[in-house]
Amino acid sequence: MPNASPKHDAVWVRQLAAELKLTGHPAKGLLAQVELDERSLNAGGARIPFAKHAAFFELAAKVTRDGCLGLHFGQTRDTRDAGLIGYVGLSSPTLMDAIKNTSRYRRVFSDAAEIEIDALEEHGRLRWWFRGLGSQRSRQCIEFSAANFLRALREKSGRNLALASLGFAHPRNKNIDEFERFFGCSVSFGCQENIIEMKLSDLNLQVITADDRLLSLLRRYCEDVLSKHAAQAPPLVEMVERLIADRLTKGEARHDTAATELGMSSRSLSRKLAELGTSFNGIVGSLRKDLALRYLQESSLSLTEIAFLLGYTEVSTFTHAFKRWTGSTPAASRGRMSG
Secondary structure, X not given: OOOOOOEEEOHHHHHHHHHHHHOOOOHHHHHXXXXXXXXXXXXOOOEEEHHHHHXXXXXXXXXXXXXXXXXXXXXXXXXXXXXHHHXXXXXXXXXXXXXXXXXXXXXXXXXXXXXXXXXXXXXXXXXXXXXXXXXXXXXHHHHHHHHHHHHHHHHHHOOOOOOOEEEOOOOOOOOHHHHHXXXXXXXXXOOOOOEEEOOHHHHOOEOOOOOHHHHHHHHHHHHHHHHHOOOOOOOHHHHHHHHHHOOOOOOOOOHHHHHHHOOOOHHHHHHHHHXXXXXXXXXXXXXXXXXXXHHHHXXXXXXXXXXXXXXXXXXXXXXXXXHHHHOOOHHXXXXXXXX
């Protein structure tokens, strides 16, 4: 795990580890697998690399055999456990204000979380993602954040709200009906980006715990915290990996496209990656291999679907690449994984 990964508050990993321990899972050993320990999680104001945060959620889903762990876990949290940012939302006058304040002060809780609300007032839409890690490697965290978001809105308004629509950038072909029951709307996967759309009338609902004087104090505290805490940009390899992961399916994971996105020439990008001991094609290959193994093991996607998600136009091309990576065919590897 890269140590320079953007930092994220440790509270949800700490609580998830505690729940795993209660259900008989070796939480301490699982934390060690992602290079975390209970002592670091329990330190006051603990923040951990988001890459490790996401990896722990994915590992927890695997060991519990709960492919919807993020969805389930997100429904059971308490907004107050998010600390300062949670109380800011609970003290805001309306749900619209709560979302705006959360977006404005998100760095108090996480350097990795990004929330874009330009279309919130007019269309009820917001986009979100996590910096430094592609959506394919943070699926459980992304699903957790969506479920926790709606649960918090229901808590703040005292109403059983439903979203207007919800879209996730990562693929899923199982348990979609469970998502739609909780969110109360159509839920799509494999979208271009993560998008929540709310009913405009719901955004104007009053927050039942609104407190103007407390909010004023909390906002001043947030401003003070932010003035002392400058978010660190993710390292180049992580930024390139995220750009690739988000563009594989669309066939846009190209060297020149990534360089343009990063504001540099293709030659400069090649040189900088070479200085780090890697290359654009090397990152593409490593990510494809990792995702291919995950898709084969954790989903019932067909080889044609997996090839498409990895940016291959032909299954034969995917099979050839997979044999080069592993010495085996995708079908044979899936058989061993399920055996």
